[in-house]
Amino acid sequence: MQILIATFCILKHEALNAGLIVNNNKTKYLYCTRKIFQPAYLNRGEEQFEQVNSLKYLGSMVNTDNSTEEEIREKIATGSGHTMFIKKYSHQN
16 A cells, blocks of 8 residues: 555656646545455545545446446446437427
8 A cells, every 4th residue: 555655645746746736535546356345545644545446437437346337337327318318309309
């Protein structure tokens, strides 16, 4: 975990050099392992990082067990919503 903290500190420093600010409250990390664990927080002084079981990265769901089921369910639900929207508004014209 020390590598994670050190990497984040480098990221934060380089972001400041570019005029950007990293929001600690929105910074989360995903730890991939075969072991079952409860998400926790990683604390480093004023900085606290939330550990999550899944997150969306570049439009795709990434999770700890490398499963695609959650992403497929989400895409089906989103597709169903778009289909209903298209049906509703295509009949009005």
